[in-house]
Amino acid sequence: MTNNGMSRRNFVKLSGIVAAGLGLAGCGGSNQSSGSSGGSSVGSGAGAIKIGGIGPVTGATAIYGNATKFGAQVAVDLINKEAGSTVFELNWQDDEGDAEKAVNAYNTLMDWGMQVLVGTTTTTPCVAVASKTSTDRVFELTPSASSTDVTAGKDNVFQMCFTDPNQGEKSAEYISKKNLGKKVAVIYNNSDAYSTGIYNGFSKVASGLGLEIVSTQTFTDDSAQDFSVQLNDAKSKGADLVFLPIYYTPASLILQQAKNMGFAPKFVGCDGMDGILTVQGFDTSLAEGLVLLTPFVASASDENTVNFVKAYKELTGTGEDPNQFAADAYDCVYAIYAAVKAQNISASTPTADMCNTLLKTFGSGTFTYSGLTGKDMTWSSNGEVSKDPKGVVIKNGKYESLDAEA
Amino acid sequence: MERIKNLNKTTRSHIITFAIVIVAFVVMQALIAAHAVSHSIIGLLVPICAYVCMSISLNLVVGISGELSLGHAGFMSVGAFSGLVVASSLNTSINSAPLCLFVSIVIAGLFAAIAGLLVGLPVMRLRGDYLAIVTLAFGEIIKNLLNNLYVGMDNKGLHFSMKSVQALGMEGGKMLIEGPKGAVGIPQLSTFVAGFILILFTLFVVLNLIGSRTGRAIMAVRDNRIAAESVGINVTKYRLIAFVVSAALAGMAGALYAMNFSSIAPKKFDFNTSILVLVFVVLGGMGNIRGGMVAAAVLTVLPEQLRFIGDYRMLIYSVVLIGVMIVTNNPKIQRALEDFKGRFRRRGNKAAQAVDSLEGGVSDE
Numbered sequence: 001m002t003n004n005g006m007s008r009r010n011f012v013k014l015s016g017i018v019a020a021g022l023g024l025a026g027c028g029g030s031n032q033s034s035g036s037s038g039g040s041s042v043g044s045g046a047g048a049i050k051i052g053g054i055g056p057v058t059g060a061t062a063i064y065g066n067a068t069k070f071g072a073q074v075a076v077d078l079i080n081k082e083a084g085s086t087v088f089e090l091n092w093q094d095d096e097g098d099a100e101k102a103v104n105a106y107n108t109l110m111d112w113g114m115q116v117l118v119g120t121t122t123t124t125p126c127v128a129v130a131s132k133t134s135t136d137r138v139f140e141l142t143p144s145a146s147s148t149d150v151t152a153g154k155d156n157v158f159q160m161c162f163t164d165p166n167q168g169e170k171s172a173e174y175i176s177k178k179n180l181g182k183k184v185a186v187i188y189n190n191s192d193a194y195s196t197g198i199y200n201g202f203s204k205v206a207s208g209l210g211l212e213i214v215s216t217q218t219f220t221d222d223s224a225q226d227f228s229v230q231l232n233d234a235k236s237k238g239a240d241l242v243f244l245p246i247y248y249t250p251a252s253l254i255l256q257q258a259k260n261m262g263f264a265p266k267f268v269g270c271d272g273m274d275g276i277l278t279v280q281g282f283d284t285s286l287a288e289g290l291v292l293l294t295p296f297v298a299s300a301s302d303e304n305t306v307n308f309v310k311a312y313k314e315l316t317g318t319g320e321d322p323n324q325f326a327a328d329a330y331d332c333v334y335a336i337y338a339a340v341k342a343q344n345i346s347a348s349t350p351t352a353d354m355c356n357t358l359l360k361t362f363g364s365g366t367f368t369y370s371g372l373t374g375k376d377m378t379w380s381s382n383g384e385v386s387k388d389p390k391g392v393v394i395k396n397g398k399y400e401s402l403d404a405e406a
Numbered sequence: 407m408e409r410i411k412n413l414n415k416t417t418r419s420h421i422i423t424f425a426i427v428i429v430a431f432v433v434m435q436a437l438i439a440a441h442a443v444s445h446s447i448i449g450l451l452v453p454i455c456a457y458v459c460m461s462i463s464l465n466l467v468v469g470i471s472g473e474l475s476l477g478h479a480g481f482m483s484v485g486a487f488s489g490l491v492v493a494s495s496l497n498t499s500i501n502s503a504p505l506c507l508f509v510s511i512v513i514a515g516l517f518a519a520i521a522g523l524l525v526g527l528p529v530m531r532l533r534g535d536y537l538a539i540v541t542l543a544f545g546e547i548i549k550n551l552l553n554n555l556y557v558g559m560d561n562k563g564l565h566f567s568m569k570s571v572q573a574l575g576m577e578g579g580k581m582l583i584e585g586p587k588g589a590v591g592i593p594q595l596s597t598f599v600a601g602f603i604l605i606l607f608t609l610f611v612v613l614n615l616i617g618s619r620t621g622r623a624i625m626a627v628r629d630n631r632i633a634a635e636s637v638g639i640n641v642t643k644y645r646l647i648a649f650v651v652s653a654a655l656a657g658m659a660g661a662l663y664a665m666n667f668s669s670i671a672p673k674k675f676d677f678n679t680s681i682l683v684l685v686f687v688v689l690g691g692m693g694n695i696r697g698g699m700v701a702a703a704v705l706t707v708l709p710e711q712l713r714f715i716g717d718y719r720m721l722i723y724s725v726v727l728i729g730v731m732i733v734t735n736n737p738k739i740q741r742a743l744e745d746f747k748g749r750f751r752r753r754g755n756k757a758a759q760a761v762d763s764l765e766g767g768v769s770d771e
Contacts, residue, residue: 058717058720094713094716094717098674099669099671099674100667103449103667104446104450107446107449108446108713110445110446111445111446123587124587124588124669124673124674125669127590127668128667128668128670131591131594131669132668147587147590152590190554191550191553191586191673192586193584193586193588193671196587197587200570200571220553221673222546
């Protein structure tokens with residue numbers, strides 16, 4: 001036969017590809033199942049409440065998604081250990097920080113039988129998912145999606161973090177209260193909703209608080225490599241404080257480049273700056289004196305924080321301190337636990353009833369929760385949290401509370 | 407039977423393409439009615455429809471017109487954002503959701519066509535690598551323009567600004583597009599049926615264009631530009647026609663896509679999305695409309711169905727891509743496929759002849 005299409009070599013190649021695929025599928029499968037199947041078999045008696053989580057575990061924002069994922073997992077593990085039975089079961093799905101993928105992840109979780117959603121980590125996906133949970137009547141508590149659009153018009157969505165404009169206003173208040181600087185330069189990412197939101201809040205109240213914004217410079221995700229123009233503008237306008245409402249990756253570059261050009265104002269960041277000390281290859285001495293406002297400090301010495309940091313490090317095995325995102329996710333799970341206990345909710349409660357009970361509890365205004373990211377937090381019925389920010393300054397490569405010092 | 411056989415080869419192929427889409431739609435609808443599919447598949451239906459349309463429309467540029475365009479997501483985003491502005495502003499005055507969707511998709515197509523024309527006029531004077539680079543750049547320009555676009559609506563009508571929310575000077579009202587935040591609270595009008603109709607429309611336009619005199623001119627330019635020019639074909643004009651039609655169809659797909667989600671950001675339509683659509687086209691075979699459609703559907707479903715293996719799905723996805731590339735480009739495998747097809751066809755012909763003679767004997771048409 002001349003038309004024997006496949007030679008032996010090609011057959012070997014092909015089967016190699018197939019085998020590689022199957023092998024990957026195999027090891028992936030076993031990895032994943034150890035988490036979820038173990039949970040369901042233990043909790044088969046009383047039945048565990050199924051908590052779904054959505055956040056970017058891969059992609060550009062993976063660091064936040066992973067933090068929230070591990071933070072939530074730590075909380076679930078601790079709760080189950082304390083209670084001696086499986087109270088919660090967590091299933092975390094990746095959304096790559098994309099609205100389309102987040103809705104897909106949400107649908108996957110609905111197939112799994114999710115009863116409460118902790119997520120999503122980032123804002124744009126969260127808005128898309130929130131409109132789904134709102135129609136499907138699933139209670140949603142997001143650790144870190146901070147835009148006001150997340151909760152607007154939905155009674156079932158609550159936030160654990162500050163809203164962006166709120167954080168901008170609080171930052172301005174904090175700067176003026178602590179007298180950190182008068183002539184402020186702002187460098188923000190105008191292709192990012194988080195950054196733009198904080199800037200809008202900040203600029204609205206700044207002049208009223210005696211802060212003079214001398215320079216406002218922007219960059220985008222695509223131009224986040226060279227900041228010499230922005231820094232030169234701030235320097236030439238005589239700014240004594242540079243406000244950076246941005247994530248820490250570009251911020252680490254800004255600090256480096258400011259040092260190279262001999263510009264040493266005070267730098268102030270927001271909660272997105274948390275994690276700057278863990279950037280690989282970053283000289284932590286550059287961050288000395290950097291002030292950031294964050295609701296959580298890993299070096300705090302209270303018992304809950306110490307336990308959390310220890311459990312988090314054990315779970316991730318990387319030895320890195322948990323950041324604010326992880327703490328927010330941990331608080332989300334514990335806040336839900338507090339409400340579940342208070343209202344005697346069990347796994348057999350239909351999801352829609354559970355949603356109604358939880359949203360009434362959270363939105364009542366009398367429900368308070370004290371956790372890692374704040375004491376006596378309350379929620380308004382529109383879903384926004386009220387808690388105080390903590391000022392942190394970096395000293396000797398460690399976070400130190402600024403409030404205690406003052 | 408006789409009538410179908412008498413049709414020319416391309417027409418028959420077109421009918422098969424339409425039939426595949428219709429059968430797939432009917433089967434899916436039946437499965438949904440029988441509650442036999444999961445939430446996750448149902449949630450994927452509209453994105454699949456949008457990506458299938460994107461794949462068909464890019465195939466017109468890449469496969470039929472033979473230009474490498476790397477900025478197709480730009481036109482998708484023009485359509486997405488113009489469509490949702492129309493839908494948000496008409497949502498209160500038009501009560502029927504399908505009508506509102508129809509109007510916004512049509513207007514989205516128009517806006518994308520205008521963008522395609524503006525981009526195409528300078529770009530279509532370039533060739534090869536230059537064209538790829540310039541389309542890439544235009545895709546990025548569109549994304550950055552949308553990142554700075556603020557659109558709001560109040561009692562006085564629509565307000566536009568390229569600066570900030572404050573610059574709109576709005577009195578109450580609501581924001582439709584808010585710079586990098588994109589749009590939130592989009593009316594979710596897209597349905598599977600709408601997606602299906604849009605695929606049929608896209609197919610209809612593209613297949614008819616390919617079969618027309620214009621289409622033959624476009625392909626002549628692709629195959630040999632100098633020869634085409636020498637017989638009096640206006641090269642730039644025909645390339646521009648393909649480009650603008652493709653942009654318009656991408657815009658329509660974008661509007662369908664945007665109105666499936668309640669929030670959409672300009673960031674979504676970046677270079678990666680352009681490449682994703684290009685991968686559909688390349689994987690399905692350049693110029694092979696049917697293959698591109700199948701590739702779009704499979705590659706949208708695949709990562710979702712592989713969720714159970716966690717992060718490894720990213721690896722599998724690329725392994726599948728590489729596997730398909732190797733397999734389809736292997737001459738021996740290609741020959742084997744051809745042989746198989748040939749045998750099938752011969753047998754099919756024999757069977758058809760047998761049936762024909764039988765029918766002829768019985769009914770004598």
